[in-house]
Structures are given as C-alpha cells and as structure tokens.
Amino acid sequence: MxxxxxxxxxxxxxxxxxxxxxxxxxxxxxxxxxxxxxxxxxxxxxxxxxxxxxxxxxxxxxxxxxxxxxxxxxxxxxxxxxxxxxxxxxxxxxxxxxxxxxxxxxxxxxxxxxxxxxxxxxxxxxxxxxxxxxxxxxxxxxxxxxxxxxxxxxxxxxxxxxxxxxxxxxxxxxxxxxxxxxxxxxxxxxxxxxxxxxxxxxxxxxxxxxxxxxxxxxxxxxxTKSIAGSLFARFALGIAGAAAGGLLGGLVAAWFARGIILDYAADEHERSALLRFSRRYIGLSLAMIVAIIATHALLRDPASTFIAISVALLAMNWQLLVILPRLMNPLLARDARQDPVGAGQRMLAYRLTWGRTGVLMSNIVVIGSLVIAHLHLA
Incomplete structure (x- = not known):
C-alpha cells in the first residue's frame, strides 16, 4: 500500500x-x-x-x-x-x-x-x-x-x-x-x-x-481505564476470549500434568505413545483456540462463535474420554495389580487431571467463563 x-x-x-x-x-x-x-x-x-x-x-x-x-x-x-x-x-x-x-x-x-x-x-x-x-x-x-x-x-x-x-x-x-x-x-x-x-x-x-x-x-x-493496562483482562471479557481463555487454562494444566501419565509407562514404547498423545492434545488445543478467535474476529456472528466453541469442546472431550483411555486403561490395570496400595493415590491424581473428573472440571471452567462473559456483556 x-x-x-x-x-x-x-x-x-x-x-x-x-x-x-x-x-x-x-x-x-x-x-x-x-x-x-x-x-x-x-x-x-x-x-x-x-x-x-x-x-x-x-x-x-x-x-x-x-x-x-x-x-x-x-x-x-x-x-x-x-x-x-x-x-x-x-x-x-x-x-x-x-x-x-x-x-x-x-x-x-x-x-x-x-x-x-x-x-x-x-x-x-x-x-x-x-x-x-x-x-x-x-x-x-x-x-x-x-x-x-x-x-x-x-x-x-x-x-x-x-x-x-x-x-x-x-x-x-x-x-x-x-x-x-x-x-x-x-x-x-x-x-x-x-x-x-x-x-x-x-x-x-x-x-x-x-x-x-x-x-x-x-x-x-x-x-475502562482500569482495564486498559491489561490485554488479557480486555480480551477475556468477550465470549470468544472467555472460551479461548478456558481452553488455554486447560492446555497449561495439561502441560504441567504430563508427568502423571508418563509415570505409568513401563518402557520407551509406552512412553513415546503417551508423549505423542500429550503433544497432539496440546497442539489440538492451540488450534481450537486460534479457530475460536479467528471465527469471532472474521465472522462477527455469535452463532458461528458458539459453533466453533462447541466443536472445540467436542474435540477436546473426544481426546480425553475416548482416545486417552485406550492408551491408559491397560496401564492403570497393570499398576493396580503391581501396587494395589499406591495405585489408589496415583489413580486419584490421574482422575483429577486427565480422567473424567478432570474433564468435567475443565468443561465447567470453559462453560462458566462463557456464562460470566455473557452476563457481563448483556
């Protein structure tokens, strides 16, 4: 130009x-x-x-x-x-x-x-x-x-x-x-x-x-002046920002919780499979965050934004509730056989991060962020 x-x-x-x-x-x-x-x-x-x-x-x-x-x-x-x-x-x-x-x-x-x-x-x-x-x-x-x-x-x-x-x-x-x-x-x-x-x-x-x-x-x-100094605060007040922020929080948690699933690996083959899943999950999370932001910015249509958010949640839940259990169930069963006492504590940590409880908590965070953003913007 x-x-x-x-x-x-x-x-x-x-x-x-x-x-x-x-x-x-x-x-x-x-x-x-x-x-x-x-x-x-x-x-x-x-x-x-x-x-x-x-x-x-x-x-x-x-x-x-x-x-x-x-x-x-x-x-x-x-x-x-x-x-x-x-x-x-x-x-x-x-x-x-x-x-x-x-x-x-x-x-x-x-x-x-x-x-x-x-x-x-x-x-x-x-x-x-x-x-x-x-x-x-x-x-x-x-x-x-x-x-x-x-x-x-x-x-x-x-x-x-x-x-x-x-x-x-x-x-x-x-x-x-x-x-x-x-x-x-x-x-x-x-x-x-x-x-x-x-x-x-x-x-x-x-x-x-x-x-x-x-x-x-x-x-x-x-x-307005009170939030002008914080990019995150300004962006998080939007619907797309709330959803992306919730997913980003889950992504950060997944990064730091990788060790919980890697500890179940008994050999390099199992460890590599779990690492591939972790990286794929984190990469997909980033892609979903970008998709939500881009949909909101380019289309300016609340319905399209909510569709993008719904697709993101479905994709993340599928990874955690279907793909990961296929990898983890045999490892969890083996751990329970080898160390019945310690397995209970390890299972609790797994459920709170990668298991159904963790998924439920992540969904509550994302949906709760959307509700708060909607009430603020209403």
Whole structure:
C-alpha cells in the first residue's frame, strides 16, 4: 500500500473507529502494523516483545481515540504510545525479579528432559541474532531500516510512516549502510522481512477490541481505564476470549500434568505413545483456540462463535474420554495389580487431571467463563 493510500485510509476510517467501528480500526491496524512493530522492535530488540507492545499500543489508542482531535496526528500519537510502552518494558525487565509462576515455568523447562531442546535452542539463537543485528545499527537508523525492508524498500513510505522527510530517511539509511558490513546488512534485510507481523497480528488485535467501544463513545469512563493496562483482562471479557481463555487454562494444566501419565509407562514404547498423545492434545488445543478467535474476529456472528466453541469442546472431550483411555486403561490395570496400595493415590491424581473428573472440571471452567462473559456483556 502506498504512503498516500495509507494516509487516505486512516483519514477515511478514523471517524468510524472513534464511533466504535472495530472493522474500521482493524483496517487501520493492518495499514500501520509494520510501522508500530518496527518502532517497538528497534527499542526492545526482541521480536515477541515488540509484537506484544505493538498490540498493547493499538489497544491503548483504541480506548483513547476520542482524545484525538486531528486525524493527521494519529500516527505520531500511536508511535509515541509505542515508544513509551517499549521503554517501560525495558525498565520493567531490568527491575523485575523472576518469581511466582514465571519462576516455576523456568524451573519446569530447565528440569524437563522432554521439553524439545532443539526448538528451545533455535528460539534462543533467533532471539540472539535479532538482538545482535539490531545492535549493530546506529540507534537513530533502526526504525527506518526495519521499515525500509518491510515496506518494499521505499524511503517515501518510511518517511510517511515515521513522520520524517524523505531526505531525513535517506540520510539515516545512508548512515546505516556506511557503518554496517554489506553481508550483515543483507542478513538484516532478510531478518526485517521475516520478522514483520503476519495477518494473524491484526486479527488478534481486532479480536481484543470486542469488549467495548472507545472510552468516550461507550461512556465507560474510569472502568475502562482500569482495564486498559491489561490485554488479557480486555480480551477475556468477550465470549470468544472467555472460551479461548478456558481452553488455554486447560492446555497449561495439561502441560504441567504430563508427568502423571508418563509415570505409568513401563518402557520407551509406552512412553513415546503417551508423549505423542500429550503433544497432539496440546497442539489440538492451540488450534481450537486460534479457530475460536479467528471465527469471532472474521465472522462477527455469535452463532458461528458458539459453533466453533462447541466443536472445540467436542474435540477436546473426544481426546480425553475416548482416545486417552485406550492408551491408559491397560496401564492403570497393570499398576493396580503391581501396587494395589499406591495405585489408589496415583489413580486419584490421574482422575483429577486427565480422567473424567478432570474433564468435567475443565468443561465447567470453559462453560462458566462463557456464562460470566455473557452476563457481563448483556
């Protein structure tokens, strides 16, 4: 999309977005997501963190759109919100100690020999390479160069998105080329393009808009401000968010409860079968969460959203109530024969996590979340 087209789109869609039109704001997100994530990435040098910050910036802007008096000020305002959030992130990361759930998760990953070390190594290498590549650039050239490669190497496009003159952008690009080796610059160009946010980014932002109109238009006042700092709180108030949140909770529980079923394995063959089931179940859970969010965001139809939620629940229940018992029943029977005393305690843990009791509790959590969300939105 050309710079004139982006500018025209923002001016055309912003009035509707201020009135609470999520689709109009979603189109603005699509047009400007490269710029916002580039601003955050240039500061944080962390791709996942930059997308989280960009998403929070878009949501913060959405809730405060009525404050914006001039549509032409939208992009400068949004960039400043992003920069503030990115610097807050860096300060928080320096000052934050690892504790609570974060510490437990870190310990779990360190202690779990089945935690896919190859993927962890690849992720760590990718993050380190990203940080090194960005660090090699002059600080004032990082945003411009990231956007230059993401926006088809158009300096005019970069100038419009960053609120600079074309001459200023060209000067920053020239400074970067002079200070960085040619091979490193080529690697940076590939990194910039590959790390650009996908269509799923805009879908996620638009889905998170679902619980309210911008603050003044909806008349939410202080109540809206109190939740503006939390992406999860805003999203969890929606029907799709409630269902996805319930499934996500079950997914996290399944991850940490894998050891309960793996302890029943007597040999590598049984262990491999249980690991395959666990990974398939977790992968299916993630797919169902994405399907619910995408259905809600794209179709905007409550009936379609509830169908997606119903299909997700059926798929998860089938895995736990039909597929898993076929694997576990022989192992449970063997355990009862070999150790009748200890088997009762192990069976209780199994029932509360993977068995019928655990399934019932998971369904109650998901359905209860839906009821609460429905009552809140009614």
């Amino acid at each position: 050309s710079n004139d087209a982006i500018d025209l789109l923002i001016k055309r869609e912003l009035p509707a977005a201020v009135r609470g039109d999520r689709d109009a704001y979603g189109r603005i997100v699509v047009a400007s997501q490269n710029a916002v994530t580039a601003v955050a990435l240039a500061i944080t040098r962390d791709v996942p963190a930059s997308e989280d910050i960009a998403q929070e910036a878009f949501l913060s802007a959405w809730h405060h759109l009525p404050r914006l008096k001039n549509p032409s000020s939208f992009l400068p305002w949004l960039r400043q919100i992003t920069r503030n959030l990115a610097h807050d992130h860096l300060r928080g990361r320096r000052n934050r100690m690892l504790d609570g759930d974060a510490a437990e998760l870190a310990i779990q990953h360190a202690a779990d020999p089945d935690g896919c070390p190859l993927q962890q190594a690849l992720d760590a290498e990718r993050d380190a390479v990203a940080a090194d590549l960005i660090s090699e650039l002059p600080e004032d050239s990082r945003e411009a160069l990231l956007l230059y490669y993401r926006e088809g190497q158009s300096s005019k496009q970069v100038a419009m998105l960053l609120g600079l003159s074309d001459a200023a952008v060209r000067k920053r690009l020239s400074r970067a080329r002079q200070s960085v080796r040619e091979d490193l610059l080529a690697r940076f160009g590939e990194f910039a393009r590959s790390s650009a946010p996908s269509a799923a980014f805009a879908v996620g932002v638009t889905a998170a808009l679902g619980i309210s109109k911008p603050a003044a238009a909806a008349g939410l006042g202080i109540a």
